Amino acid sequence: MSEQVNTNGGLVLVSSPMDKKVLGITNVTRQRDIPVCPDLVIAHPRMNLYIQENLRINNIYRQYTDDAHLLPYSIDESILFNNSVFITKGTFNSYILL
Incomplete structure (x- = not known):
């Protein structure tokens, strides 16, 4: 999930095949449009760690x-x-x- 405080939430960067199928979440879904699901894990990007x-x-x-x-x-x-x-x-x- 990207972070964009001035737009009421960011965009989904990556979603699993199951999230796409069951919840309809894609990589262009806005944070505010994600359905409420207690089992959904939202992880924020850590690009510096990924690059390292x-x-x-x-x-x-x-x-x-x-x-x-x-x-x-x-x-x-x-x-x-x-x-x-x-x-x-x-x-x-x-x-x-x-």
Whole structure:
């Protein structure tokens, strides 16, 4: 849930498939339009923590490949190329998407 104090609530940033199906909540639902549901968990974003964890994870990847072969695709996706680590018996010129 984003926070926007001057508009009487923010927008839902992410909703689970069950929330979408049962409650009709989507990523454009305003906070004030969320149905009352005692089991619904509303979590506020912690982007600074998310960024720190992403950097930590990519530093782990750097133990296995160099920067030329590590492609951070987005905040939660990275492509890691390193044939010497990920080649398995019978494969050649392969890569793995993490």
